[in-house]
Amino acid sequence: MASPVKLSDSNLDEILRENSLVVVDCWAEWCGPCKMLAPIINELSEDYEDRALIGKLNVDENPRTSMKHRLMAIPTLLFFKDGELVDQIVGVVPKTTIEKTISKYL
Numbered sequence: 001m002a003s004p005v006k007l008s009d010s011n012l013d014e015i016l017r018e019n020s021l022v023v024v025d026c027w028a029e030w031c032g033p034c035k036m037l038a039p040i041i042n043e044l045s046e047d048y049e050d051r052a053l054i055g056k057l058n059v060d061e062n063p064r065t066s067m068k069h070r071l072m073a074i075p076t077l078l079f080f081k082d083g084e085l086v087d088q089i090v091g092v093v094p095k096t097t098i099e100k101t102i103s104k105y106l
Contacts, residue, residue: 002049007057009064016083021052024078033092034075081105
């Protein structure tokens with residue numbers, strides 16, 4: 001049973017180099033909408049276990065990544081293909097919306 005990978009300012013670059021498709025859930029402990037999205041992120045990490053790395057990045061603990069990608073609201077999902085930011089989704093959306101975005105880059 002796969003679960004999202006804990007991402008940080010210190011490990012994100014390495015994760016992006018080692019994985020073709022990475023989805024980063026940018027969240028915070030105090031964020032209600034982030035908690036609503038969490039079960040979907042957990043399901044996606046299982047559903048796409050062999051095809052994409054799904055990770056979670058706490059924005060309060062990792063300000064460098066938050067600033068680099070100019071995150072203005074959370075939850076924000078960042079989609080990286082071969083190390084490059086290719087897409088993002090801001091806010092809580094249905095699982096199918098996230099799956100459609102993942103499918104574009106598989």
